[in-house]
Amino acid sequence: MSFWQKYVFSVDHKVIGMQYLLTGILMGVIGAYMSYVFRMQLAFPGKEVPFFGLVTAAEYNALITNHGSIMIFWFAMPVLIAAFGNFLIPLMIGADDMVFPRINRLSYQIFLLSAVILIVSFFVPGGGFGGAWTAYPPLSAKAEYNLTPWGSSLWLLAVALEFVAFLLGGINFITTLMNSRAKGMKYLDIPIVLWMIVIASILFMASVGPLIAGAIMLLFDQLIGTGFFDPSRGGDPVLWQHLFWFFGHPEVYVVLLPAMGIVAEVMTTFSRKKLFAYKTVLFTTIATGVLSFFVWAHHQFIAGIDPRMANIFTVTTVLISIPIAEMLFVYIATLYGGSIRFTTAMLFALAFLATFLIGGVTGIFLGASGADIYFHDTYFVIAHFHYTFVPIAVIAVFAGIYYWFPKMFGRFMNETLGKIHFWGTFLPFNTIFLPLFFTGAAGDHRRIFTYANFPQLATPGLQDLRIIATVSVVILICFQFLFFWNFFYSMFRGAKAGKNPWNANTLEWVAPSPPPHGNFDVFPEVYRGPYEFSVPGRAQDFWPQNEKA
Numbered sequence: 001m002s003f004w005q006k007y008v009f010s011v012d013h014k015v016i017g018m019q020y021l022l023t024g025i026l027m028g029v030i031g032a033y034m035s036y037v038f039r040m041q042l043a044f045p046g047k048e049v050p051f052f053g054l055v056t057a058a059e060y061n062a063l064i065t066n067h068g069s070i071m072i073f074w075f076a077m078p079v080l081i082a083a084f085g086n087f088l089i090p091l092m093i094g095a096d097d098m099v100f101p102r103i104n105r106l107s108y109q110i111f112l113l114s115a116v117i118l119i120v121s122f123f124v125p126g127g128g129f130g131g132a133w134t135a136y137p138p139l140s141a142k143a144e145y146n147l148t149p150w151g152s153s154l155w156l157l158a159v160a161l162e163f164v165a166f167l168l169g170g171i172n173f174i175t176t177l178m179n180s181r182a183k184g185m186k187y188l189d190i191p192i193v194l195w196m197i198v199i200a201s202i203l204f205m206a207s208v209g210p211l212i213a214g215a216i217m218l219l220f221d222q223l224i225g226t227g228f229f230d231p232s233r234g235g236d237p238v239l240w241q242h243l244f245w246f247f248g249h250p251e252v253y254v255v256l257l258p259a260m261g262i263v264a265e266v267m268t269t270f271s272r273k274k275l276f277a278y279k280t281v282l283f284t285t286i287a288t289g290v291l292s293f294f295v296w297a298h299h300q301f302i303a304g305i306d307p308r309m310a311n312i313f314t315v316t317t318v319l320i321s322i323p324i325a326e327m328l329f330v331y332i333a334t335l336y337g338g339s340i341r342f343t344t345a346m347l348f349a350l351a352f353l354a355t356f357l358i359g360g361v362t363g364i365f366l367g368a369s370g371a372d373i374y375f376h377d378t379y380f381v382i383a384h385f386h387y388t389f390v391p392i393a394v395i396a397v398f399a400g401i402y403y404w405f406p407k408m409f410g411r412f413m414n415e416t417l418g419k420i421h422f423w424g425t426f427l428p429f430n431t432i433f434l435p436l437f438f439t440g441a442a443g444d445h446r447r448i449f450t451y452a453n454f455p456q457l458a459t460p461g462l463q464d465l466r467i468i469a470t471v472s473v474v475i476l477i478c479f480q481f482l483f484f485w486n487f488f489y490s491m492f493r494g495a496k497a498g499k500n501p502w503n504a505n506t507l508e509w510v511a512p513s514p515p516p517h518g519n520f521d522v523f524p525e526v527y528r529g530p531y532e533f534s535v536p537g538r539a540q541d542f543w544p545q546n547e548k549a
């Protein structure tokens with residue numbers, strides 16, 4: 001096979017997974033660079049930012065908008081769902097590939113196109129869109145307001161195409177899990193990470209329809225003069241907010257679930273314990289997914305919705321934190337009494353629990369509509385959702401990469417570098433976002449280019465906190481170079497790993513490392529669940545799913 005067939009136009013799920021992983025990480029790097037630039041502006045307003053220059057107000061808006069959009073749509077989703085989903089689903093169910101390999105390739109190609117369109121949108125006349133990743137009209141609808149006639153339409157087009165790519169991917173994931181499982185693999189023998197990825201795909205597919213329609217309506221408002229969201233012509237801007245958040249809140253679970261799944265696989269392997277209450281976790285996941293469709297208006301408490309309606313959404317929002325809390329307890333119970341190995345992957349998995357907990361708990365404050373009137377659109381919200389998204393899209397993803405790297409490339413990553421990278425990520429992450437809870441509670445409004453115009457917020461005390469956050473961003477970014485070095489060096493020079501270096505049970509560890517096209521020499525048959533660790537009476541402390549009794 002030529003290079004092009006093998007790496008560019010491949011239909012192999014592992015290659016497509018790798019394409020998603022590398023493209024997603026590259027977009028993540030761009031998103032991180034943007035955050036560096038606008039944090040520098042906030043810490044040292046009006047000063048030249050190294051590797052960028054002076055930041056104008058319009059550039060600031062474009063940077064925060066595209067940072068948010070990229071991190072969610074072009075980093076978290078492709079890495080968590082598309083990369084891990086593609087790599088893991090066929091391998092963990094003992095199949096040779098996805099059911100629709102060509103649709104899979106098409107999905108990546110459309111995704112790549114959407115990423116290119118987004119990048120191009122920074123360089124068109126007027127520059128990139130600056131109306132925030134939530135794109136509320138009227139700002140997003142009218143060029144007279146946003147001053148980015150090209151940027152705003154290209155942004156919308158890119159988002160819509162990205163959705164199409166993930167719809168194609170989702171169909172594939174669901175069908176493959178349902179139809180291609182190894183002989184003997186019953187529903188309750190499926191590793192929980194796969195359930196979570198597939199349930200996430202279903203949530204995505206069920207929630208995104210209205211927003212695609214909304215995106216096209218908004219595109220029409222921008223381009224052909226319709227007034228769907230224009231009150232002066234009988235339209236309604238709040239309609240957009242409903243369409244956006246009807247998708248936007250389930251989207252939170254679309255990225256959360258795969259991350260929880262990754263963490264479950266890592267934790268069971270490195271504590272040599274069965275996943276505590278597998279069935280409960282599965283049913284809780286489904287219940288959370290269903291409930292996530294009934295909380296969206298907690299993003300709109302101050303958008304003029306009826307206060308009685310706000311009460312209902314407060315109740316559903318507080319309700320949804322119950323299953324999430326339950327899952328955290330389940331994970332702690334899984335660790336309890338285990339023989340824990342603190343590998344790099346395990347450190348990241350544990351850090352996920354600790355940090356995500358803070359994200360979840362602060363969400364409850366915001367879910368109380370009365371408190372939210374004050375907190376809404378402050379840095380408290382920023383800190384809240386970064387304490388959910390960073391554990392999900394960064395910390396859990398690192399856990400997954402360090403864990404499955406030996407399978408992906410047949411070699412280990414360096415553990416010492418890995419642990420330095422872990423502390424260099426975990427500590428600065430906290431010193432970025434903990435201070436922002438305080439600035440937010442003190443009244444720092446988000447999406448502000450400089451606080452100089454707000455005397456009560458331009459105090460030295462608050463500015464010190466902003467500087468701590470910014471310096472921590474720089475430190476965190478520096479430590480990521482260590483990761484990239486470790487990743488690419490280990491790909492070629494790392495210590496060789498065998499088929500099953502962590503003594504795990506699931507089927508991907510039966511395939512050679514790295515697995516060839518078609519994955520398995522002999523297709524495995526399944527005799528038991530995925531988490532039979534430390535079974536009494538057995539010489540070994542693990543019991544692979546395919547091993548005959």
Ligand code: HEM
Pocket residue numbers: 134252253255256298299317318320321324359360361362363364366367368372375376377381384385388389392
């Ligand atoms: C555990 C239960 C959670 C609760 C109760 C909760 C509650 C809330 C509420 C009420 C808001 C709106 C705040 C405002 O704008 O005034 C909010 C914002 C947000 N949350 Fe959560 N949340 C939870 C979990 C999550 C998770 C898991 C994620 C991400 C994976 C997340 C991501 C976000 C984002 C991105 C925003 C800000 C959106 C924006 O305005 O740009 N939340 N959360």
Ligand SMILES: [Cu+2]
Pocket residue numbers: 248249252295296298299
């Ligand atoms: Cu929400």
